[in-house]
């Protein structure tokens with residue numbers, strides 16, 4: 001019988017040298033498996049004399065146990081090594097400082113469009129759109145704005161060069177052309193708002209060449225001025241979050257509405273600040289009226305059958321009022337400090353806004 005001692009030394013050395021689980025398992029099968037070297041030795045016991053059995057039996061058992069023990073140890077070692085390797089490779093270095101990311105904010109104009117849209121969609125309006133580069137027909141002619149009207153003057157309106165047919169496009173001076181586009185595109189009744197950019201050749205603390213309006217148009221078979229009044233009052237209450245907001249309808253003139261009115265909101269001017277909802281002063285926020293019969297005829301609607309109202313509201317202006325922003329030009333100066341101060345977080349709940357509802361300004 002082979003020298004058991006040297007066999008143990010040899011196999012133990014191989015076990016210790018096994019470089020991974022597969023190698024270790026192969027070794028276990030080769031030595032201790034059914035046909036392994038040690039198992040074969042065990043089988044030889046059967047052929048031995050009692051004396052020999054007494055001598056080799058315990059030694060073989062001891063060899064088997066010792067090798068099994070070595071395999072278990074090596075297995076544990078390999079598992080630990082594998083785990084350490086994994087930990088090292090997949091390590092997340094939590095000592096690294098966070099990437100220096102800047103949180104953006106929502107521009108007050110975007111915020112005001114969202115709030116206005118929410119209020120009107122709750123009332124049953126849908127949102128319509130039109131192009132900012134508009135045709136003369138939609139911006140002026142179809143709206144009954146005569147050639148001589150000041151809004152058509154070169155110095156008030158941004159015109160594009162004339163095309164071959166002598167037509168010149170304009171940067172729309174108001175959102176009212178969306179009224180025409182809406183009425184020409186589908187059948188009444190209409191109940192739409194159209195927020196968007198508008199352009200006029202104007203620049204001071206409360207005017208910028210590009211500004212924002214929202215248009216509203218309601219046309220149906222029995223719409224009257226009472227609907228218009230309710231709609232505007234309801235909007236003002238919700239937007240300014242003041243239940244008894246004071247509203248005044250002041251007779252006015254627009255070629256596309258008849259009768260026409262301008263809407264003022266009750267406020268007070270104290271120490272150069274405007275406070276909405278108190279005092280005896282008034283601030284204009286929009287133009288409105290019943291859609292002029294001529295406009296209805298221009299889009300082939302019979303004024304005897306269909307009537308309605310329209311209004312156009314300055315979005316920049318009501319944002320300035322609601323959040324106390326004194327200068328309109330800052331809205332579009334892209335100054336990060338301003339945007340951080342007046343911007344909104346995506347999850348801000350508008351009605352919980354902590355901003356003051358007053359604005360520094362002059363009358």
Ligand code: PHE
Nearest residue numbers: 174176287288289310311312
């Ligand atoms: N379009 C007008 C303006 O820009 C506002 C307005 C819209 C007035 C709808 C009446 C009806 O001043």
